[in-house]
Amino acid sequence: MERKIEKFFYKWQKDIIRKPLILYGPKQVGKTFSTLAFGKKEYKNTVYFNSDNNIELLEIFKKEKSTEKIILKLSLLAGETILKEDTLIIIDNLNDLEIVKGLKLFGSEHSKYHIIGITSKKEKLSEFKGEELQFKGMTGLDFEEYLWLRKEKSLAELIKESFTKRKTNPFHKVALDYFQEFIETGGLPEVILASIEAKSSEELDAIKQKIIDVYKKEIYSNKNLIDIPRGLEVLDSIPNQLKKENKKFQYGLIGHGKRKKEYQTSIEHLVNNQLANRSYKVKTIKSPLSSCKEKDSFKLYITDDGLLYTMLHLNKRKFLTDESIKEILYENHIAKTLVDSDYSLYYYQSEGKAEVNFVVQNRMGKIIPIELTIKSNSKAKSLSVLMKKFTIEQAYRITENNFSTKKEIRYIPIYAMFCLNDNKI
Numbered sequence: 001m002e003r004k005i006e007k008f009f010y011k012w013q014k015d016i017i018r019k020p021l022i023l024y025g026p027k028q029v030g031k032t033f034s035t036l037a038f039g040k041k042e043y044k045n046t047v048y049f050n051s052d053n054n055i056e057l058l059e060i061f062k063k064e065k066s067t068e069k070i071i072l073k074l075s076l077l078a079g080e081t082i083l084k085e086d087t088l089i090i091i092d093n094l095n096d097l098e099i100v101k102g103l104k105l106f107g108s109e110h111s112k113y114h115i116i117g118i119t120s121k122k123e124k125l126s127e128f129k130g131e132e133l134q135f136k137g138m139t140g141l142d143f144e145e146y147l148w149l150r151k152e153k154s155l156a157e158l159i160k161e162s163f164t165k166r167k168t169n170p171f172h173k174v175a176l177d178y179f180q181e182f183i184e185t186g187g188l189p190e191v192i193l194a195s196i197e198a199k200s201s202e203e204l205d206a207i208k209q210k211i212i213d214v215y216k217k218e219i220y221s222n223k224n225l226i227d228i229p230r231g232l233e234v235l236d237s238i239p240n241q242l243k244k245e246n247k248k249f250q251y252g253l254i255g256h257g258k259r260k261k262e263y264q265t266s267i268e269h270l271v272n273n274q275l276a277n278r279s280y281k282v283k284t285i286k287s288p289l290s291s292c293k294e295k296d297s298f299k300l301y302i303t304d305d306g307l308l309y310t311m312l313h314l315n316k317r318k319f320l321t322d323e324s325i326k327e328i329l330y331e332n333h334i335a336k337t338l339v340d341s342d343y344s345l346y347y348y349q350s351e352g353k354a355e356v357n358f359v360v361q362n363r364m365g366k367i368i369p370i371e372l373t374i375k376s377n378s379k380a381k382s383l384s385v386l387m388k389k390f391t392i393e394q395a396y397r398i399t400e401n402n403f404s405t406k407k408e409i410r411y412i413p414i415y416a417m418f419c420l421n422d423n424k425i
Contacts, residue, residue: 019107025138039088052093061102107132140187163419179415186306230266279345354382
């Protein structure tokens, strides 16, 4: 399974000031699989340790304070010789600070040993931080990677060419059909592979429900026990929050009398650990966008489209024929894609209730509004109003139609969202 993370791995491997790498991301996105595959392809041997409840491994890093002694003990524990430059050391489920302290020794010495630590708890990175380590996030497959897996690399290249050269895609309908399949599976490798094997929709839902249960178990890592059931309530409420015409998160939808102060820390835990994506409301637009956000007004999204599809209890007919349902899933996909590209999410809503789904700011400081328009009766006036009011020079309107440009607005088909990154907008 070809993944974009491989290019990063190659660059890291050849870096003359290479440091131990901490690879983070939600469970089930393929972190361990991709790392093991890279080790098999690029090294003489790979040694793998699962640090979860591994007392022997923990004792090595607690006791030994020199890199050579750590390597000797790891070799004995693995039953394999660990070679400089030629062995990839993988430490999975990395959550213990003592092990991270040991990894920092390798980074401080510019060691020739190649080490990758893997964690699903992004919240831990604040404890792990240090110049002796390198960090890289990983998420599920994007639509381009999905097309690679479906042996449609030429279609992916054609989409990128259409985006870059601002011309129509001659295989637009084919791309849209593939994308709608992708929405059902989401970006989690296990689900996509099951789909390619022609598993039934019921079997796909069963796999996705198992993964949802795995994600819910992540909530149990919350140190504040009272926030565990609250986190579960918030996660379960997101599909119904998104079904509303006004998708702003409402505590009352969880239950009668529920209040912000009861759920604030549980929501933070979900967002910090990539179990939900959050978009803040802005009523005015200026740089930096972060200064405009209203902390108490936000939307929450599910971090995988396929999981949301199952949480909404959908079938293909309902998805393809109900524009409101499509809008929910497409908006969720835009949110996920932007977050995966390291954008902070904001949405614009004026006093008069005109709304633009997303407003982002790239690394050059440029502010870009992004509006989703798929409903047949939509007049899509909000984007034009925003651009005029705040003197915005360029914007994107995401639709099910082919690529086009009208004045200062670029029309982008929903399947081309993966093209929107800092190199192109």
